[in-house]
Amino acid sequence: MAAAGTLLHHVPESPAAAPRTLSGPRQAQARRQAEATKRKHQASSETPPVKRRNEASFLPAKKAAAKETQRTFKGKARKTFSPKKSLVGVSDGPREQKPCVRTSSLFKNNPEIPELHRPVVKQVQEKVFTSDAFHELDLHPHLISTINTVLNMTSMTSIQKQSIPALLEGRDALVRSQTGSGKTLAYCIPVVQSLQAMKSKIQRSDGPYALVLVPTRELALQSFNTVQKLLKPFTWIVPGVLMGGERRKSEKARLRKGINILISTPGRLVDHIKSTKNIHFRRIRWLILDEADRILDLGFEKDITVILNAINAECQKRQNVLLSATLTEGVTRLADISLLNPVRISVLDEHRGQSDPKGRAVPEASPLPAGAEPDSFAIPESLDQHVTLVPSKLRLVSLAAFILQQCKFEKDQKMIVFFSSCELVEFHYHLFLQTLQSRSGAPASGPLPSASTPLKFLRLHGNMEQEERTAVFQEFSHSKTGVLLCTDVAARGLDLPQVTWIVQYNAPPSPAEYIHRIGRTARIGCHGSSLLILAPSEAEYVNSLASHKINISEIKMEDILSVLTRDDCFKGSRWGSQKSRAAGPQEIRERATVLQTVFEDYVHSSSRRVSWAKKALQAFIRAYATYPRELKHIFHVRSLHLGHVAKSFGLRDAPQNLSVAAVKRRKANLNRPDLHQETQSKHRLAEILHSEFSSGAEASVAKVKKQNKHARARQPATQHCLQPAPSLSRGKN
């Protein structure tokens, strides 16, 4: 496979540039063509039309764009190398053997980018820290010294100051505070304090006293690490984590020996409830649901029902705590059923403004104030949120340019890019690895751009082996720079230090997920930024966010693409001999086209890669079809231009079979009116969520899926929709 350096030449500059795949008369012919092109090309680049160079608009009206394109190198290249004769592909050979490639009409026929009339809203804000120290709490002195010396923390955060005393009183609680505000310790400290103080000293063989459920394996590991640190002085209390992926046998052995504070993902725990004899919940005193709204969500309902039934069968009295940055009324209502007179703890601005003009947190836990909107979530004050509107064809180059801008030309940047599915992560990871990372910092010509940092890409999603997932998680955690491409598996709870940028390449399905994704930066008072990439047809999503008091400012696409002028890798041949000129819109377009060509060449260099890109495109469309009903008017598959979207997967044309498949599916649906569309998309969403957050017992999951499929086929259609968990369903009715 060709490295980036070899790819970044789109027009042959010399006879030697003819691809080595040709020989004899064809090669001579190609040479002649190349020379002719070069002459024509040079002629045009020597006298670039003044009008074009001074153009103010980056994305001109259709007509102008079409005219423009004919005169640019794209037009020339197209004219000289008609598709039939064009020598598609990449070269594995030395750099002088430059491929001549088909070019991409990136800037033609794009929809107009609308003016973004974003409403400015006042975001809900919370104060992170208090001036109160941990030693002011009634905690065991060894616990306080562990917090001070092992965790290096002295003052409490607002949510800790409110939660710890309330939980130590033995109350059930709903805890809501912004992302990165210290909710983990807000429940871990009371759990450890209460267990170490038990009159009859805990034995390992007693089994679990506290059960902590979290949605993902990485979060399970992270929470386990925190608990383990807090337990340093209390060696007789044993923590343990069940997170799937790991060998079930060793987990069984650990369960047999005894785990007193058990941290698990729901799926894995269900797996053990069903298959491990000696798991029991006789002594459970604490049940913690971290990221409670996620855990009580569609994808986990069945698992949670199994777990609650298992616990309720053995122990009735326990303290329940639900935490999340986005606890909504819906979740609260569900929680009311299993919680006993819970205290609602939140650190809202409204509180602060009314009762404490100095902005200190309210000292006592109290219910949400009457006027507070339950679905307006607090966002860290130091988080700058941005949005950019990018036509589908330009999405891929815009994302790549933004990564280059932040992570190559800025220092010490650490970025997380969210995608809607595992396939999309895999596709972009390999594409960027082979085109941007390989030889990154080694442009095809000219010196290294100043202040450039080598790019490092990592990826994380639910279809990876657990060992690799853990290794990536650790590597990205400890790394100062890098780009992590991931699904929502990394959206909740993960505390990855020093993340400076969050990019959402695919819009999230709900404001809550938006909050959690951006919440991976600007944690515990640090500064961070986020970028949401939307298509012009999706611009209204900004209003939808504003209705949840989410304030977001625009970055123009051309400002993102302009970074390409900082790296001569992306130089169009028209500018070949000219040095340091002011970058005009035309040059930026040419460079964006060169970059797109690099991607297209990579994808089209083998049929395997083409089908892989098609699969990724298919996955994108599948995920696009799962947006909830309230967002369907913004994100509807019908509004996707398949050909344009295909470009963002490096495909030169829209795959024919995709649309046929869609039509077939539509026809099939028409034949089966019993399959309600909404039910179907709910199923798809649930399946995606389930696979994303699977227990790790993949074989059994697949088996269960298969069984379910058969069972569904046998059941009447009305039963297809996911039934709410028995114990929770009453709350919904």
Ligand SMILES: Nc1ncnc2c1ncn2[C@@H]1O[C@H](COP(=O)(O)OP(=O)(O)OP(=O)(O)O)[C@@H](O)[C@H]1O
């Ligand atoms: N009192 C404190 N002083 C200093 N740092 C703290 C304190 N409490 C927690 N932290 C640190 O703040 C970071 C965020 O904490 P944590 O992960 O618990 O946030 P969170 O509220 O659970 O976030 P999310 O909603 O995203 O899950 C962690 O690195 C944690 O170690």
